[in-house]
Amino acid sequence: MKCLLAGHLVIDRIIKGSRFETRIGGGVYYSAITLANFCDVEVLTSVGEDFPGEWLDELADLGIRLKLLPSENSTSYELRYLDANRRELRLLSRAAPIRDVPSGSYDMVMLNPVAGEISPEDASRFKRLSDYIIADVQGFVRVPETGPVRFKNINASFLRGISVLHADLKETRHLRNFNPGDVEVFLVTNGAQPGFAYLRGKRYTYRPVEVDVEESTGAGDVFLASFAHFYSQCPFIQALKRASAFTALFLEHRDFSFSMEDVDKLAMKVQVERL
Numbered sequence: 055m056k057c058l059l060a061g062h063l064v065i066d067r068i069i070k071g072s073r074f075e076t077r078i079g080g081g082v083y084y085s086a087i088t089l090a091n092f093c094d095v096e097v098l099t100s101v102g103e104d105f106p107g108e109w110l111d112e113l114a115d116l117g118i119r120l121k122l123l124p125s126e127n128s129t130s131y132e133l134r135y136l137d138a139n140r141r142e143l144r145l146l147s148r149a150a151p152i153r154d155v156p157s158g159s160y161d162m163v164m165l166n167p168v169a170g171e172i173s174p175e176d177a178s179r180f181k182r183l184s185d186y187i188i189a190d191v192q193g194f195v196r197v198p199e200t201g202p203v204r205f206k207n208i209n210a211s212f213l214r215g216i217s218v219l220h221a222d223l224k225e226t227r228h229l230r231n232f233n234p235g236d237v238e239v240f241l242v243t244n245g246a247q248p249g250f251a252y253l254r255g256k257r258y259t260y261r262p263v264e265v266d267v268e269e270s271t272g273a274g275d276v277f278l279a280s281f282a283h284f285y286s287q288c289p290f291i292q293a294l295k296r297a298s299a300f301t302a303l304f305l306e307h308r309d310f311s312f313s314m315e316d317v318d319k320l321a322m323k324v325q326v327e328r329l
């Protein structure tokens with residue numbers, strides 16, 4: 055399966071209590087490393103000279119092909135964790151927008167912007183590259199200005215017709231002209247709390263697997279990417295259970311040193327209910 059992912063790679067500055075860590079991040083990063091376990095992955099992004107070369111090498115070592123658009127700065131966020139699932143986000147700098155929509159066709163295209171780098175108009179152009187379009191709402195509803203992250207309401211009609219859309223519960227309040235039934239699957243996460251999933255407008259709730267972790271950076275991105283993969287292979291409820299289990303195992307290990315048997319075993323514990 056040939057997948058194209060677009061969005062900014064990020065320099066994440068993560069603060070947990072008195073500890074501070076600088077790591078590679080960005081929705082596209084977590085989604086790409088997830089999909090690299092299953093597919094042929096290409097990432098379209100934009101980074102500045104300040105972006106550590108060894109981080110890009112790590113992605114190349116995973117077999118991920120990078121299409122880098124030049125930029126003066128890189129996108130960087132400060133993530134201050136209040137507890138495992140609550141964080142304050144501050145945009146420190148922002149890379150150039152992603153305007154170059156490639157030609158060609160893909161089995162999957164995922165739009166995972168984090169700071170307004172993909173405009174709704176360009177998103178519509180990306181939609182022509184595949185019949186299987188996946189997107190995350192996060193970078194469309196954030197005001198792309200440095201400082202504490204603020205949200206804006208958007209006309210979300212450009213998202214209609216896509217296959218799988220993810221948002222966290224807070225972000226859903228900023229979608230105008232949009233109903234869950236406008237997309238095939240709409241995944242709504244709420245940290246460690248039960249989330250919602252809509253299949254063609256029909257509402258389900260699921261309870262994420264409990265994990266004892268210090269922070270949950272990338273959880274939504276791993277969940278979305280793993281769901282997108284599983285949903286291309288198996289029915290909706292099974293894909294939802296597997297994605298939830300896969301995400302829990304990733305958060306616990308912070309790598310992919312677990313097997314599909316582990317995923318399937320844990321998936322059996324995920325409760326899904328039709329509402």
Ligand code: INS
Nearest residue numbers: 064066079080081131168272
């Ligand atoms: C993180 C992560 C999150 C995103 C943050 C980013 O690395 O990918 O999904 O919300 O902006 O810095």
